[in-house]
Amino acid sequence: MKIVVTVKLVPDPNAEKKIDPTTKRLVRAGVETVLNPYDEYALEAALQLKERVGGDSTVTVFTMGPEALKETLRKALAMGADAAVMLSDAALEGSDVWATAHAMAAGLKKVGFDLLLVGGLTDDGSTGVVPGALAEHLGLALVTNARKIEVGSGSLAIERETDTGYQQVNVGLPAVLTTALTFGEPRYASLKGIMGAKKKPIEVLALADLGLGEAAGGAGSKTELLSFAPPPARGKGQVVEAADGASGAHAIFEFLRAKKLV
Amino acid sequence: MNFDLTDEQKAIQGLARDFAQNEVKPRAEVMDREEAFPYDLVAKMAELGFMGLPFPEEFGGAGADTVSYALAVMEIARADASTAITMAAHVSLGASPFYRFGTQEQKERYLVPLAQGKQLWGFGLTEPNAGSDAGNCQTKAVLRDGTWIVNGTKAFITNSGTDISGGTTITAVTGTRPDGKPEISNLIVPQATPGFTRSKKYKKMGWRASDTRELAFVDARVPEANLLGKRGEGYSQFLQILDGGRISVAALSVGLAMGAYDEALAYAKERHAFGRPISKFQAIAFKLVDMLCEIEHAKLMTLRAAWEKDAGREFEQTASLAKLYAAEVSHRVVNEALQIHGGYGFMDEYPISRMYRDQKINEIGEGTNEVQRLVLARMMGL
Ligand SMILES: Cc1cc2nc3c(=O)[nH]c(=O)nc-3n(C[C@H](O)[C@H](O)[C@H](O)COP(=O)(O)OP(=O)(O)OC[C@H]3O[C@@H](n4cnc5c(N)ncnc54)[C@H](O)[C@@H]3O)c2cc1C
Numbered sequence: 007m008k009i010v011v012t013v014k015l016v017p018d019p020n021a022e023k024k025i026d027p028t029t030k031r032l033v034r035a036g037v038e039t040v041l042n043p044y045d046e047y048a049l050e051a052a053l054q055l056k057e058r059v060g061g062d063s064t065v066t067v068f069t070m071g072p073e074a075l076k077e078t079l080r081k082a083l084a085m086g087a088d089a090a091v092m093l094s095d096a097a098l099e100g101s102d103v104w105a106t107a108h109a110m111a112a113g114l115k116k117v118g119f120d121l122l123l124v125g126g127l128t129d130d131g132s133t134g135v136v137p138g139a140l141a142e143h144l145g146l147a148l149v150t151n152a153r154k155i156e157v158g159s160g161s162l163a164i165e166r167e168t169d170t171g172y173q174q175v176n177v178g179l180p181a182v183l184t185t186a187l188t189f190g191e192p193r194y195a196s197l198k199g200i201m202g203a204k205k206k207p208i209e210v211l212a213l214a215d216l217g218l219g220e221a222a223g224g225a226g227s228k229t230e231l232l233s234f235a236p237p238p239a240r241g242k243g244q245v246v247e248a249a250d251g252a253s254g255a256h257a258i259f260e261f262l263r264a265k266k267l268v
Numbered sequence: 269m270n271f272d273l274t275d276e277q278k279a280i281q282g283l284a285r286d287f288a289q290n291e292v293k294p295r296a297e298v299m300d301r302e303e304a305f306p307y308d309l310v311a312k313m314a315e316l317g318f319m320g321l322p323f324p325e326e327f328g329g330a331g332a333d334t335v336s337y338a339l340a341v342m343e344i345a346r347a348d349a350s351t352a353i354t355m356a357a358h359v360s361l362g363a364s365p366f367y368r369f370g371t372q373e374q375k376e377r378y379l380v381p382l383a384q385g386k387q388l389w390g391f392g393l394t395e396p397n398a399g400s401d402a403g404n405c406q407t408k409a410v411l412r413d414g415t416w417i418v419n420g421t422k423a424f425i426t427n428s429g430t431d432i433s434g435g436t437t438i439t440a441v442t443g444t445r446p447d448g449k450p451e452i453s454n455l456i457v458p459q460a461t462p463g464f465t466r467s468k469k470y471k472k473m474g475w476r477a478s479d480t481r482e483l484a485f486v487d488a489r490v491p492e493a494n495l496l497g498k499r500g501e502g503y504s505q506f507l508q509i510l511d512g513g514r515i516s517v518a519a520l521s522v523g524l525a526m527g528a529y530d531e532a533l534a535y536a537k538e539r540h541a542f543g544r545p546i547s548k549f550q551a552i553a554f555k556l557v558d559m560l561c562e563i564e565h566a567k568l569m570t571l572r573a574a575w576e577k578d579a580g581r582e583f584e585q586t587a588s589l590a591k592l593y594a595a596e597v598s599h600r601v602v603n604e605a606l607q608i609h610g611g612y613g614f615m616d617e618y619p620i621s622r623m624y625r626d627q628k629i630n631e632i633g634e635g636t637n638e639v640q641r642l643v644l645a646r647m648m649g650l
Contacts, residue, residue: 077275084279194287197317197330200279 007063010119011052013045015075016130030231039078044125046192051185052123053086064088070110083203084195091117095213100224107139112216126184141182149177153188280336284343296348299477300622314385328383334574338519345523349626350477357426360516362389365437369497390428390436393506400639409440416490422483429466429481435459439502453502456494463488474626511584513634514591518570521594521630525563525601528623532605555604566594585647592640595630602627
């Protein structure tokens with residue numbers, strides 16, 4: 007089974023972020039780039055699936071982003087992915103989710119897959135729209151929030167997490183899945199993995215390789231970011247002065263009860 | 269000149285940091301209190317490849333370089349010195365004699381399971397009456413009908429008595445040289461050797477979760493083939509191992525200092541006195557500046573020694589300078605870091621109190637500060 011996992015290269019989630027007011031884009035200078043944390047969970051699910059299915063199964067990671075960040079993909083290779091493909095083209099800058107998914111879908115068609123795993127959300131953009139848009143562009147079924155994946159012949163039996171429990175669905179391959187965080191913490195890249203990752207291929211595709219000239223980047227986008235603003239500053243909290251612990255707890259309880267929170 | 273780490277070195281440092289901060293650090297306090305050897309952490313370090321980090325893949329290692337090794341030791345020591353010494357002593361003292369001096373067969377038999385981290389191995393140089401003057405070895409081995417009969421005692425041997433320890437390589441007097449001085453050789457002594465016993469763990473003030481024991485040899489019977497390297501080369505072989513070991517201890521010292529600095533910095537920002545964070549007092553801020561300055565200095569020296577070793581150059585003097593300096597830096601840094609904690613630093617539940625206890629051995633193990641100065645003075649032709 008050929009499994010492809012999309013990974014986004016995002017600024018370190020723990021770093022403080024700034025938005026450049028003129029470009030309206032995140033300032034990346036001076037901030038370390040990492041694999042989008044949700045995508046690491048999807049990669050973990052893919053690696054587990056590969057181990058279970060065995061045979062000549064492979065895991066390929068696919069990203070779209072600036073070529074300068076290419077080496078960030080080594081981490082995915084060190085964790086156990088077999089190969090990486092990067093779609094990189096200056097014309098892709100400023101793509102909105104539609105244009106991003108459009109270009110990615112073309113790249114993914116070229117790479118080919120039986121199963122496409124997508125993290126549910128990115129840490130920087132947080133739109134959560136790309137998985138759906140990808141499935142649409144690819145003309146494939148999308149199953150979101152998969153928490154358990156059983157492999158049948160030419161199909162998958164999936165448990166998908168819902169607010170109230172889980173649903174059992176079957177889907178034919180190829181298909182697109184987003185994963186829940188139930189496959190366990192993403193594994194550490196072992197030293198052998200790190201040393202071996204050097205030798206694994208990272209292929210770089212440009213738009214010309216996909217026959218996608220127009221409809222890319224800002225030009226191919228359907229939305230435009232008009233303005234942005236930081237969230238409003240939080241109001242002052244209410245400080246309770248109490249003589250002792252018990253009366254303090256009581257005051258807090260009354261506060262919560264007044265707001266119908268308990 | 270280029271101070272950038274390679275992508276691979278950065279990746280290994282990142283792995284060691286994630287592992288140490290997520291898996292080791294949260295456990296350090298309890299392990300220290302209960303003197304509990306962390307078998308599960310050793311198993312995880314083995315799985316990740318740390319226990320054979322610098323050895324070639326053909327011998328079960330990860331094939332990484334000495335710079336990566338030093339960076340990994342620093343990150344683990346930053347979280348917990350006991351776990352770090354267990355890993356570092358295993359690699360640089362336990363396993364590397366086989367790599368440096370073993371025959372192909374000895375490498376396959378002993379080095380492979382060690383590099384894979386399936387077994388630990390001890391380095392038996394120190395004796396109750398031979399520490400700094402380790403050449404004054406009293407342990408004797410006599411070859412009789414193809415068997416070495418070993419008698420003597422070794423003191424303070426790390427990793428020698430865990431449930432997964434495979435044995436210890438020792439120095440023993442095997443005869444008299446033509447110049448009348450004792451002939452010292454290295455013997456491989458597996459755990460199951462008849463006549464070889466280990467004491468209970470020593471009660472220690474620091475490195476409490478590491479395994480340190482006294483070894484006794486009473487007519488212990490070791491096969492003749494268990495000679496490591498050439499007969500009569502044992503002392504110089506072990507000194508060569510200690511040359512590399514200095515990079516290891518320097519890295520342990522830098523790591524511990526980094527950990528103490530982390531604690532002090534966080535505490536100084538959150539602890540308030542006279543209505544503001546204590547980090548706003550110049551007296552405290554300057555301490556933190558001085559700490560960082562010294563740590564950076566010691567780190568550069570340590571990495572330079574590692575880099576020289578990787579480049580196949582002479583590294584002995586730099587390694588010795590780094591070991592001495594880093595050990596003393598770790599002393600000053602933990603001391604000031606505890607000072608910044610005030611009375612809380614004196615309490616067991618603050619990690620800095622453990623670090624303070626763990627620090628002292630950096631100035632003693634693998635050559636005391638005094639011996640380091642002695643060695644350096646000699647290298648400088650004094
Ligand atoms: C926790 C722990 C783990 C250890 N692990 C190992 C191990 O795995 N394998 C191993 O072989 N050993 C190990 N050691 C032993 C360690 O290397 C020795 O303790 C160390 O080399 C010092 O020897 P000593 O304790 O006999 O001190 P001594 O040699 O008795 O030194 C006492 C003091 O005298 C000073 N001194 C001695 N000679 C001179 C001189 N010529 N000039 C000036 N000052 C001098 C020393 O610097 C020191 O201050 C370990 C020790 C400890 C505490």
